[in-house]
Amino acid sequence: MDSEVGPLRSVLLHRPGNELKRLTPRNNDQLLFDSIPWVDRAQQEHDAFAGVLKDRGVEVLLLSDLLRETLADQRAHTAGVHAAVDDRRLGTDQADSLRSHLSSATPASLAEVLMSGVTFEELPASEGASLVRKMNHPHDFAVDPLPNLLFTRDSSVWIGDRVAISSLAMPARRRETALLDIIYAYHPRFHGTVRAYGAHSAPVEGGDVLLLAPGVLAVGVGERTTAAGAESLARSAFADGIAHTVLAVPIAQTRATMHLDTVCTMIGPDAVVMYPLARDSLVAYTLRPGDDGALRVDGPAPFLSAAAEAMSIDRLHVIDTGLDPVTAEREQWDDGNNTLAIAPGVVVGYDRNVETNARLEEAGIEVLRLASSELGSGRGGPRCMSCPIARSSIPANPPMHGRQ
Numbered sequence: 001m002d003s004e005v006g007p008l009r010s011v012l013l014h015r016p017g018n019e020l021k022r023l024t025p026r027n028n029d030q031l032l033f034d035s036i037p038w039v040d041r042a043q044q045e046h047d048a049f050a051g052v053l054k055d056r057g058v059e060v061l062l063l064s065d066l067l068r069e070t071l072a073d074q075r076a077h078t079a080g081v082h083a084a085v086d087d088r089r090l091g092t093d094q095a096d097s098l099r100s101h102l103s104s105a106t107p108a109s110l111a112e113v114l115m116s117g118v119t120f121e122e123l124p125a126s127e128g129a130s131l132v133r134k135m136n137h138p139h140d141f142a143v144d145p146l147p148n149l150l151f152t153r154d155s156s157v158w159i160g161d162r163v164a165i166s167s168l169a170m171p172a173r174r175r176e177t178a179l180l181d182i183i184y185a186y187h188p189r190f191h192g193t194v195r196a197y198g199a200h201s202a203p204v205e206g207g208d209v210l211l212l213a214p215g216v217l218a219v220g221v222g223e224r225t226t227a228a229g230a231e232s233l234a235r236s237a238f239a240d241g242i243a244h245t246v247l248a249v250p251i252a253q254t255r256a257t258m259h260l261d262t263v264c265t266m267i268g269p270d271a272v273v274m275y276p277l278a279r280d281s282l283v284a285y286t287l288r289p290g291d292d293g294a295l296r297v298d299g300p301a302p303f304l305s306a307a308a309e310a311m312s313i314d315r316l317h318v319i320d321t322g323l324d325p326v327t328a329e330r331e332q333w334d335d336g337n338n339t340l341a342i343a344p345g346v347v348v349g350y351d352r353n354v355e356t357n358a359r360l361e362e363a364g365i366e367v368l369r370l371a372s373s374e375l376g377s378g379r380g381g382p383r384c385m386s387c388p389i390a391r392s393s394i395p396a397n398p399p400m401h402g403r404q
């Protein structure tokens with residue numbers, strides 16, 4: 001896969017499940033949600049998202065299905081048990097007894113534990129002896145839930161024909177890596193898939209990675225992906241021959257702009273929608289392979305011109321959402337710029353971003369609107385909630401959208 005906008009053929013989503021029912025006003029900040037979602041409604045909204053994609057001929061893979069299927073393989077099951085149990089948190093006695101309990105779990109129940117976590121009171125009563133068990137509150141988690149699995153964009157990213165498993169920055173999300181690792185390693189669907197960025201070293205999150213053009217990546221550097229992460233992703237992508245240029249794009253280290261795709265997403269092969277307040281301030285460092293395995297770093301230069309140069313196009317067009325600063329800030333917060341392109345000039349967006357969507361349509365973009373009362377409470381939009389696995393090549397003469 002080498003673009004953000006080629007006709008989408010296959011995508012990985014996660015239908016929100018019981019892990020969202022773990023959120024309380026006491027833990028939602030730490031678990032990276034801004035409010036407590038109404039889970040049934042979030043599921044309805046997500047089903048509608050999957051429905052919109054299927055109606056357009058996209059194959060939708062659900063992470064929970066893949067995980068259950070994968071855990072039927074004994075090697076995956078063993079890896080799953082290992083991923084669930086944290087010895088440092090549980091201590092040897094509790095960790096050993098949880099491991100032995102989970103070893104005999106069915107693939108479906110192990111998958112449930114891996115996604116939704118488990119509290120001490122949910123553990124079998126016979127495992128009551130350890131100090132750790134006695135000293136934790138019954139509602140404390142022995143295995144943490146992963147409510148941010150919903151945002152499949154961040155935990156793995158396909159570049160060319162390879163998949164990179166992310167190295168997630170926030171403690172609440174780190175265990176997602178293990179689940180994706182197990183799925184890509186053992187699910188028959190992914191047999192033979194080659195990994196990129198194999199070392200999982202410095203933090204890189206998929207929401208920061210944009211495939212601007214074949215061989216050209218933009219990588220946001222901010223709250224999540226670090227400069228070291230961008231550098232090592234570039235080094236590994238150059239070594240694998242899946243990129244020739246990486247633009248490292250500094251973004252503000254705030255929750256509102258936690259990933260580059262909260263500020264800017266592609267809506268055509270040479271057009272983006274961008275948070276208007278970032279348009280003139282966004283810059284990029286250009287990374288290319290240097291001599292003797294070193295990286296050549298140029299810049300910073302204005303993002304739009306650095307991107308156009310790297311993409312070998314005259315200009316990277318920006319849809320002018322032209323919003324007043326307050327509306328722009330409100331709609332950016334609600335992921336107005338976080339569109340998922342399913343073909344050049346066709347995007348999925350949240351319905352609540354009335355002004356941004358209207359401007360996109362005025363620019364000739366088709367906007368497929370999603371209800372978003374509950375899905376947005378984790379602060380992620382359609383791009384965040386999707387991990388494209390396959391796209392067709394961009395048609396030779398895509399419609400001219402978003403030109404100004």
Ligand SMILES: NC(=O)NCCC[C@H](N)C(=O)O
Nearest residue numbers: 032151207259378379380384
């Ligand atoms: N690409 C994205 O911007 N993903 C949204 C992730 C939201 C999630 N609650 C998080 O804080 O990581």
